[in-house]
Amino acid sequence: MKSAILTDVSAVVERNFLVARKTWSVLLSGMIEPVLFLLSIGLGLGSLLGPVEVGGETVPYLVYFAPALIATSAMNGALYDSTVNFFWKLRYRRLYKQLLSAPMNIKGIVAGEIVWAQLRGVVYAVVMLVIIGVCGGLRSPWAALAVPAALVVGFAFAAIGVAIATVMRNWQDLDPVRFGTLVLFLASGTFFPTSAYPPAVGHLVELSPLYASNELVRAFCVGRVGAAQLLQVAYLVALTVGALWIAVRRFGRLHAD
Amino acid sequence: MTMPSILVACEHWLLQYRRTWRGTLTSSILAPLLYLATLGLGLGASFDLQVQAHTQRVDYVVFVAPGLLAGWALQTAAEVSAYPVATAMRMDRTYHGMASSPVGYRGAYAGHLAFIALRVAINCAIFLAVLGALGIVTSWWAVVALFVAVLTGMSCAAPILAFSAAITRDASLTTLTRLVVTPLFLFSGIFYPVSVFPTVLQWLISVTPLWNGAELCRQLMTGHADLRPALLHLLVLGCYLLLGTVAAERMFKRRLTL
Amino acid sequence: MTQALSWGQPASVVHARGLTKSYGGPAAVDGVDLEIWAGESVGILGPNGAGKTSLMRMLSCVSLPSAGSLRIFGLDAAKQSRDIRRRLGIVHQEDILDSELTVAENIYIYGRYFGMPRAVIRENSAELLEFAKLSDRADSRVETLSGGMKRRLSIARALVSKPEVLLLDEPTTGLDPQARHVLWDRLAMLKTRGVTLILTTHFMDEAEQLCDRILLMDRGSLRDEGAPQELVTRYASKDVVEIRASGAADVSALAELVGKIGNRMEQLPNRLLLHVDDGDLALRAVIDLGVDPRACLVRRGSLEDVFLRLSGRSLLG
Numbered sequence: 024m025k026s027a028i029l030t031d032v033s034a035v036v037e038r039n040f041l042v043a044r045k046t047w048s049v050l051l052s053g054m055i056e057p058v059l060f061l062l063s064i065g066l067g068l069g070s071l072l073g074p075v076e077v078g079g080e081t082v083p084y085l086v087y088f089a090p091a092l093i094a095t096s097a098m099n100g101a102l103y104d105s106t107v108n109f110f111w112k113l114r115y116r117r118l119y120k121q122l123l124s125a126p127m128n129i130k131g132i133v134a135g136e137i138v139w140a141q142l143r144g145v146v147y148a149v150v151m152l153v154i155i156g157v158c159g160g161l162r163s164p165w166a167a168l169a170v171p172a173a174l175v176v177g178f179a180f181a182a183i184g185v186a187i188a189t190v191m192r193n194w195q196d197l198d199p200v201r202f203g204t205l206v207l208f209l210a211s212g213t214f215f216p217t218s219a220y221p222p223a224v225g226h227l228v229e230l231s232p233l234y235a236s237n238e239l240v241r242a243f244c245v246g247r248v249g250a251a252q253l254l255q256v257a258y259l260v261a262l263t264v265g266a267l268w269i270a271v272r273r274f275g276r277l278h279a280d
Numbered sequence: 281m282t283m284p285s286i287l288v289a290c291e292h293w294l295l296q297y298r299r300t301w302r303g304t305l306t307s308s309i310l311a312p313l314l315y316l317a318t319l320g321l322g323l324g325a326s327f328d329l330q331v332q333a334h335t336q337r338v339d340y341v342v343f344v345a346p347g348l349l350a351g352w353a354l355q356t357a358a359e360v361s362a363y364p365v366a367t368a369m370r371m372d373r374t375y376h377g378m379a380s381s382p383v384g385y386r387g388a389y390a391g392h393l394a395f396i397a398l399r400v401a402i403n404c405a406i407f408l409a410v411l412g413a414l415g416i417v418t419s420w421w422a423v424v425a426l427f428v429a430v431l432t433g434m435s436c437a438a439p440i441l442a443f444s445a446a447i448t449r450d451a452s453l454t455t456l457t458r459l460v461v462t463p464l465f466l467f468s469g470i471f472y473p474v475s476v477f478p479t480v481l482q483w484l485i486s487v488t489p490l491w492n493g494a495e496l497c498r499q500l501m502t503g504h505a506d507l508r509p510a511l512l513h514l515l516v517l518g519c520y521l522l523l524g525t526v527a528a529e530r531m532f533k534r535r536l537t538l
Numbered sequence: 539m540t541q542a543l544s545w546g547q548p549a550s551v552v553h554a555r556g557l558t559k560s561y562g563g564p565a566a567v568d569g570v571d572l573e574i575w576a577g578e579s580v581g582i583l584g585p586n587g588a589g590k591t592s593l594m595r596m597l598s599c600v601s602l603p604s605a606g607s608l609r610i611f612g613l614d615a616a617k618q619s620r621d622i623r624r625r626l627g628i629v630h631q632e633d634i635l636d637s638e639l640t641v642a643e644n645i646y647i648y649g650r651y652f653g654m655p656r657a658v659i660r661e662n663s664a665e666l667l668e669f670a671k672l673s674d675r676a677d678s679r680v681e682t683l684s685g686g687m688k689r690r691l692s693i694a695r696a697l698v699s700k701p702e703v704l705l706l707d708e709p710t711t712g713l714d715p716q717a718r719h720v721l722w723d724r725l726a727m728l729k730t731r732g733v734t735l736i737l738t739t740h741f742m743d744e745a746e747q748l749c750d751r752i753l754l755m756d757r758g759s760l761r762d763e764g765a766p767q768e769l770v771t772r773y774a775s776k777d778v779v780e781i782r783a784s785g786a787a788d789v790s791a792l793a794e795l796v797g798k799i800g801n802r803m804e805q806l807p808n809r810l811l812l813h814v815d816d817g818d819l820a821l822r823a824v825i826d827l828g829v830d831p832r833a834c835l836v837r838r839g840s841l842e843d844v845f846l847r848l849s850g851r852s853l854l855g
Contacts, residue, residue: 027620027653030653033650034647034650034651034653037647037650038636038639038647038650038651041639041643041647042638042639045638046451048451048455049451049454049455052454052455052458052459053458055458055459055462056458056462059462059463059466059467060466062466063466063467063471064466064471067467067471067472067476067477068471068472068476070476071329071331071472071476072327072329073327118634118636120600120630120634121634121635121636121648121651122651123600124598124600124623124626124628124630124696125623125648125651125652125699126620126621126623126624126651126652126653127620127651128620195300195303198303198304198306198307199306201306201307202306202307202310202311205311205314206314209314209315209318209319210314210318210322214318214319214322214323215318215322215323215326215327216326218326219322219323219325219326220322
């Protein structure tokens with residue numbers, strides 16, 4: 024029933040759009056954080072730092088750091104939407120009880136939530152890309168591909184977030200999620216190359232989904248694209264599929280009683 | 281307002297904290313250490329960075345550590361004086377219960393501020409102890425820096441508490457975080473000297489509570505505090521605390537007694 | 539549409555055999571056989587915990603039967619739930635409305651959940667708001683509505699897809715008397731339009747008002763069924779004399795005293811019920827025996843009495 028899924032997805036997206044119309048300022052201000060980091064760390068701290076090597080090319084710190092903000096904000100947006108918002112609807116507002124009383128299916132609803140999160144993610148990525156460009160952080164026309172790359176990143180983290188939301192029991196369970204996000208943000212080759220770590224730690228960090236995301240977006244923004252990017256995309260897609268599988272199974276169990 | 285009524289109100293929050301403190305460990309203890317390890321040690325090592333701290337050039341981590349101490353005083357203050365205050369005012373109506381008891385509205389906000397001071401002190405003391413254990417801080421003046429950090433936290437907490445008591449929608453707290461707390465954290469000279477900014481921006485930054493707190497902590501912890509600038513920093517912090525408390529007094533009175 | 543094809547016999551809407559739901563412990567619904575016809579208005583009456591809500595959840599196709607078979611509109615509830623739900627309107631016990639949207643938006647988006655075209659929903663929406671007496675609140679946020687308004691919105695929303703069957707779980711629980719009457723009035727209107735109503739309740743007045751047929755449910759099974767008046771005549775008397783007492787000892791003493799009056803007697807912890815054919819006559823006999831007239835009350839026999847007789851338990855108890 025392909026058309027059924029499409030109906031479900033578009034209904035969920037439309038519902039979220041109706042709500043977002045009322046709270047657009049909150050949505051908009053969500054873009055402020057990465058911009059602040061760009062100005063403070065990328066430009067401010069960056070002015071004290073030497074160049075960094077990316078894919079064999081030496082680039083200023085801003086050029087190194089800025090793409091990671093696109094990946095990070097794709098991650099944050101997707102995770103926030105899929106954990107906080109999704110959990111809220113799942114457990115407290117019982118929104119999904121309404122949807123399941125209507126002729127909608129679980130797969131369609133989960134897909135709808137993720138598509139909505141991604142639509143927002145695309146807007147964020149485009150705006151960030153423009154701001155980075157204005158600040159002089161882009162090097163190549165390949166940078167346009169950073170938007171679809173951010174989409175791949177967003178899908179992976181949205182799927183992971185939805186999977187997490189279905190196993191969460193209460194709001195306190197969000198604390199480790201938030202902390203985990205902070206660990207990923209600070210450690211995954213966002214601010215400095217993994218070569219700064221002892222080799223064992225460095226390899227561990229390179230397994231992080233945000234590391235793959237950062238490297239992927241960075242490769243496009245700097246214009247040094249190679250086979251490594253295929254591997255990163257494959258890794259993120261695999262994560263998406265795995266997390267979705269868990270999410271749909273858990274979600275079905277929660278609502279079948 | 282009497283001392284016992286503050287203590288009673290403070291005890292309320294302590295009782296609650298006794299149940300929830302485990303959940304706050306990540307955000308209050310581990311998070312600043314994570315910043316220290318990645319931005320301080322990792323980035324510092326990666327770029328072999330040395331930074332000017334007053335008269336001397338120091339390793340980047342030595343520069344960042346005092347800043348993070350003051351920065352985490354702000355983060356803790358924001359955590360405890362935003363959502364919990366808004367919830368106690370509008371959802372649980374905890375304050376209404378206090379205001380109609382002998383604790384009174386004054387005891388309600390003063391007790392909460394006392395609890396915030398305690399939280400900031402605990403978080404900062406642990407962070408400072410780790411800095412000492414790692415050998416990043418060696419001067420005994422650091423003990424004084426702990427008091428400065430608590431004062432910094434309170435000078436931020438009092439206005440935030442007044443704001444959180446005044447708002448009518450939780451979305452305002454998101455705006456506060458995004459437009460005030462995060463910019464303060466990122467632009468108050470915690471991660472690098474503000475001398476990289478244009479002069480006008482430097483002036484603007486020099487009146488923020490966090491810059492004054494971070495500067496004074498850094499002077500104390502690197503063992504280069506001069507009396508006169510130190511007094512000026514303390515004066516700025518004191519002003520924020522005073523103004524914030526006056527605002528909180530008015531806001532609590534308006535919402536709880538009128 | 540499967541209904542109203544043949545004149546003599548209405549179409550079966552619900553057909554259940556051995557329907558069972560268990561959540562691990564004792565079965566919440568235990569081997570229920572059930573037949574509901576198109577156009578009927580059926581009430582499931584029982585005390586809290588009787589299994590009404592579990593049964594309704596299965597009829598709504600949001601919860602799968604643990605055992606037994608359930609066909610709705612002739613479709614298998616376990617396999618064709620989506621096609622069934624397309625033709626159902628569901629009103630939950632707690633009003634699960636979208637609190638971030640307005641009244642009109644709630645109706646609109648619910649229609650979209652059914653995949654209805656936007657224009658069609660907008661067309662229906664004004665009429666539904668009128669029906670729910672919410673026209674002047676179309677742009678209000680849901681949070682600002684009273685309990686009765688929320689319940690009417692829940693019903694209006696469930697009607698957006700023009701369902702053949704409306705399922706209502708305790709539609710008037712928690713509403714004040716005035717709001718209940720407005721709601722009954724609206725539901726009666728739907729009934730005349732030919733919508734099949736299936737509702738649960740633990741109020742006998744509600745069941746008597748709205749239902750052609752009552753299913754009495756207790757501890758997961760159906761005890762009996764019939765038209766309200768039919769059940770009353772079958773299990774209770776025309777009139778009931780209630781005598782208030784101050785305690786169990788007092789009740790037994792009273793029972794001793796008036797025991798010979800009427801067809802049947804019911805001893806409750808602080809009341810004695812005499813089932814009689816003529817209430818006034820029986821009352822006079824009771825007073826003649828020396829009972830304080832101020833402790834006595836004569837009323838018509840009701841479903842409450844039926845239920846008490848069948849299960850030994852009060853509906854509201």
